[in-house]
Amino acid sequence: MCARFIKSKHFFEEGMVESLAEVSEANGKVWDEDAELDVVGKGVSRIDGYDKVSGTAKYTFDIKLPNMAHAKILRCPHPHARIKRIDTSKALNLKGVLAIHSHQNTPTIPWFWNMSQLYDAHLRYQGDEVATVVAETERIASEAIKLIEVDYEVLPFVLDPSEAMKDDAPKLYEQGNILRGKPDIYERGDIEKGMAEADMIVEDKFSTQVEVHHPTEVHCSVVNWDGDRLTVYDSTQGIFAVRDTVASSLKIPTSHVRVIKKYMGGGFGSKLDTGKYTVIAALLAREIGRPVRIAMDRKEMNQSVGNRPDSFQHLKIGAKKDGTLTALSHYSIGSSGAYPSGAGCSWPMRSVYQCDNVKTTDFSVLINAGQGRAFRAPGHVQGTFGMESIIDMMAEKIGMDPLEFRLINYAEQDQVSRQPYTSKKLREAYEQGAKAIGWWDRRQKVPGGMPGPLKRGIGMATQIWWGGGGPPAYATMKLNRDGSLDVLAGTQDLGTGTYTFIAQVAAEVLEIPMDQISVIIGDTATCPYCASSGGSTTAPSVAPAVKDAGEQMKEKLLSAAAAIMETSLTNMTYWGGKISLISDPSTSMDISAIMQKMNERILVTTGRRSANPDGYAINTFGAQFAEVEVDIQTGKIHVLRIVAAHDIGRVLNQQMLENQFHGGIIQGLGFALLEERVMDPYTGTLLTMNMCDYKMPTMMDTPQIDVIIVSKSDPLISDVGAKGIGEPAMIPTAAAIANAVYNAIGVRMKSLPITPNKVLDALNA
Amino acid sequence: MKFSTIKFELNGKPVEIEVPPAMRLLDILRETFKLTGTKEGCGIGECGACTVLLNGQAVASCLLLAGQLEGTKITTIEGLVHDERMNLLQRNFLECGAVQCGFCTPGMLLSAYALLQKDARPTTDDIKNAIAGNLCRCTGYKQIIQAIQKSTESLSDPDQ
Incomplete structure (x- = not known):
């Protein structure tokens, strides 16, 4: 038996998750730093590529079932209200309307940590679900929701989290607006003592905006009952999570819910949570006895399916003249939105730099706006902007180069757990990134020192994240009679390349061409369990399980060949996808030849992710360097170049790695300069309702991007040695741009996004 | 109705x-x-x-x-399944890694195709302008530009 059960712990997004897992104990071949691999690490084109460029790829949005009806949600027009009366009679009379649900005719289904319900008569933001119409077409459903008459008791609202914390603020919940009633506090050492020891202290305030995910495919589900069993097609980052939530909400056995997701048009964290809409559709489908499709529109995407919470950070740090940090203090307030969601952002402050005296305080505050949700490195993107800005300010105050200052405070071990890292190559990232951007000779010696109205500057920032993944993660291999291989894993491809790396790993281990391999993922009924795709954990969790399944399959094939040749297993060797007697290469049989002799039997193995090593911290590291040009007449910032140098363990696919980095950096650029959810403080309504008012980067905003990977493998984590990259790619971009802007204009921008008017205001202040 | x-x-x-x-x-x-x-x-x-x-x-x-x-x-x-120009674009989109989730890809390809129909040798700015109305949330756009550029090079190559 090459497996055992353990209690597995690893970081998922910002929290430690713990779960029982069966882990591999097989002594597979470790792909260490020197491993020479043929397929893994190469820039193999994505295996789902043809489907996507030909328009034949079917997304959840494209699923059409016979007799399918369409649902549309009526959302609350007020930022805070209570439903007094709902009259659906006119809407029900509209031709084509099949049913209408609201809190009046549905069971009470707990939602949002039991703080609310699926349909709650107490509506806490403009966009809260009031009622849902299901009709023959989406158009009829949209017309019908306008005919629903609702009397609202309009309640006072609050949008500013600092205001919402006050005793006399309008309350969203009886127990008050501060999530859990208190801040999240982390402390090590003695912060007062650390400040007292400092020769220099820098203190300042930084703020970041609410950012909206906007995957190109909207959130959508298609649900279909077959008797008491439910099939859910969902655009989700976690098929098993959706299965469990839907089953518990409907009080049906988990085994009665099957969740399927093949292709998906992005997620970025917004599709980690199970949508209310999925359960709403399932209830309606059960009532009308037909499949139901529900899809958000772009307004709902802006309003109701998550966002990166804002942050108002008050930072204070102390250092000695020689550059040693003595104290780091972080106090922040962030908006959860109307329903619980962590809005803290202090993890970078706790973990990036060597410092014995640290205190962080994070308030997550409930306000009358759309709920926050994990968004590509939750907390870290906001926190890194504040921290890396004040680190630069301190370096300047003590007259030290910002990079040199960072190196003086380099953390050789994890500052929170006091454990060593499995690997840390941040120093190499600093060195190589600095060299690539020309840090030592191309920066402005005097910030803002470039003559003329177009001012250039260079800045940098550091990234830390988890991303080591961990068990449980399983992959099943089925070797077919014709020698083709199916790999099944209950994970999901958000567009990131999961399909492709699974095929690459299988091809590498079994030494067979990738076109003999079919990858089947995103189906709870057929695939073994893998966790939700978040926290940059998919590749580091799933790839080792695939490798383990492959190693087991090799053993089986060797054993089968030995039986066919009536010899002992020890006489056999596996090479190049073929098996032969060690003594006589001419006896070689390829996989399909062996499988032909197996009659109709297929060979099946299930691989498992190995346990993470005890006593180590697993993190990804990196540094990004930005070069910008600021027009001080218009305030417009042009990002010329980003150099991203990162330690992410083993690269599984060079092309997809670069894709992830480019995409993450562009999102970081959007966060730094463009994107912002804007609410009207007087009416509590959302002003950025579409993709024109909510400004995302386009083709015209693309800078030159250079990606440098300083790591080869991290064999302590797993035989594969890969860490995740989705989130690390985005974390330091905005901070690096902000520091570059300072270097360019000599005025520090402390509030994101750095819009032209903020630049002009700051220059004129 | x-x-x-x-x-x-x-x-x-x-x-x-x-x-x-x-x-x-x-x-x-x-x-x-x-x-x-x-x-x-x-x-x-x-x-x-x-x-x-x-x-x-x-x-x-x-x-x-x-x-x-x-x-x-x-x-x-x-x-455009059998259209040579589209097939070239599609191949280059895959080779250059211009596709991630793929949801924006058909639209992106058609914008690029329309550009190349009008002008077989567009400049980088022409390409950016042609695609500026196609939002992509996954890629950094650079690979998309490269894929279109690569297609123009093959198209203007007389041996092709």
Whole structure:
């Protein structure tokens, strides 16, 4: 038996998750730093590529079932209200309307940590679900929701989290607006003592905006009952999570819910949570006895399916003249939105730099706006902007180069757990990134020192994240009679390349061409369990399980060949996808030849992710360097170049790695300069309702991007040695741009996004 | 609801439909003709995911109504399966890594195709302008630009 059960712990997004897992104990071949691999690490084109460029790829949005009806949600027009009366009679009379649900005719289904319900008569933001119409077409459903008459008791609202914390603020919940009633506090050492020891202290305030995910495919589900069993097609980052939530909400056995997701048009964290809409559709489908499709529109995407919470950070740090940090203090307030969601952002402050005296305080505050949700490195993107800005300010105050200052405070071990890292190559990232951007000779010696109205500057920032993944993660291999291989894993491809790396790993281990391999993922009924795709954990969790399944399959094939040749297993060797007697290469049989002799039997193995090593911290590291040009007449910032140098363990696919980095950096650029959810403080309504008012980067905003990977493998984590990259790619971009802007204009921008008017205001202040 | 009879050419074949005149071309393609390669991202002409060709011009099919289609030639991604220029673009999109989730890809390809039909040797700025109306949330756009550039190089190569 090459497996055992353990209690597995690893970081998922910002929290430690713990779960029982069966882990591999097989002594597979470790792909260490020197491993020479043929397929893994190469820039193999994505295996789902043809489907996507030909328009034949079917997304959840494209699923059409016979007799399918369409649902549309009526959302609350007020930022805070209570439903007094709902009259659906006119809407029900509209031709084509099949049913209408609201809190009046549905069971009470707990939602949002039991703080609310699926349909709650107490509506806490403009966009809260009031009622849902299901009709023959989406158009009829949209017309019908306008005919629903609702009397609202309009309640006072609050949008500013600092205001919402006050005793006399309008309350969203009886127990008050501060999530859990208190801040999240982390402390090590003695912060007062650390400040007292400092020769220099820098203190300042930084703020970041609410950012909206906007995957190109909207959130959508298609649900279909077959008797008491439910099939859910969902655009989700976690098929098993959706299965469990839907089953518990409907009080049906988990085994009665099957969740399927093949292709998906992005997620970025917004599709980690199970949508209310999925359960709403399932209830309606059960009532009308037909499949139901529900899809958000772009307004709902802006309003109701998550966002990166804002942050108002008050930072204070102390250092000695020689550059040693003595104290780091972080106090922040962030908006959860109307329903619980962590809005803290202090993890970078706790973990990036060597410092014995640290205190962080994070308030997550409930306000009358759309709920926050994990968004590509939750907390870290906001926190890194504040921290890396004040680190630069301190370096300047003590007259030290910002990079040199960072190196003086380099953390050789994890500052929170006091454990060593499995690997840390941040120093190499600093060195190589600095060299690539020309840090030592191309920066402005005097910030803002470039003559003329177009001012250039260079800045940098550091990234830390988890991303080591961990068990449980399983992959099943089925070797077919014709020698083709199916790999099944209950994970999901958000567009990131999961399909492709699974095929690459299988091809590498079994030494067979990738076109003999079919990858089947995103189906709870057929695939073994893998966790939700978040926290940059998919590749580091799933790839080792695939490798383990492959190693087991090799053993089986060797054993089968030995039986066919009536010899002992020890006489056999596996090479190049073929098996032969060690003594006589001419006896070689390829996989399909062996499988032909197996009659109709297929060979099946299930691989498992190995346990993470005890006593180590697993993190990804990196540094990004930005070069910008600021027009001080218009305030417009042009990002010329980003150099991203990162330690992410083993690269599984060079092309997809670069894709992830480019995409993450562009999102970081959007966060730094463009994107912002804007609410009207007087009416509590959302002003950025579409993709024109909510400004995302386009083709015209693309800078030159250079990606440098300083790591080869991290064999302590797993035989594969890969860490995740989705989130690390985005974390330091905005901070690096902000520091570059300072270097360019000599005025520090402390509030994101750095819009032209903020630049002009700051220059004129 | 009143229906109108509308005749136009879809992917090279004449078609005749009876639909409400205010039905969006996007819905005609996806629902009437089951051509789901054309995607909907925003429904109000901002994201470019539903881009198709109208008489060779790249347009947002969510902003065109049935009543505007009479006598036009509409081309979708499905209509260019055997088109050499489109195949070249598709190959280069894959080779350059210009595809991630792929939801914006058909629209992106049609915008690029329309550009190359008009101008086989566009500058980088021409390419950026042609695609600026197609939003992509996954890639950093650079690989998309590279893929289009690579296609123009092969197209202008006399040996090709």
